[in-house]
Amino acid sequence: MIKRRIDSLGKDLRDPAKRQMSLAYQGSVEAVFSVFVCAGLGYLADERWSSEPKGLLIGVVIGFSAFVLRLVRLGGEMSGKSSVESPGVDASGENDKENDK
Secondary structure (H helix, E strand, O other): HHHHHHHHHHHHHHHHHHHHHHHHHHHHHHHHHHHHHHHHHOOOHHHHHHHOHHHHHHHHHHHHHHHHHHHHHHHHHHOOOOOOOOOOOOOOOOOOOOHHH
């Protein structure tokens, strides 16, 4: 019974529409939580160094920047191409060894 359920879950993720929906959901949750995590770290920094509200504001700005970057990358993943690439990595996600030489 468990094996059948695991197999059916694997088949569900092979369906392109369901895979795209799961990527969208995962990316949006990561993006939203980045704001809360960075704001929380900013708040803790304010408490530690008594720098109210500077740490919280910096944390919110960093979190919002991470939010926007994640959504841009998610848009690239959803369209099938990477719109923001990491240095040394091509659009397929593999290391670009010719640029390293």
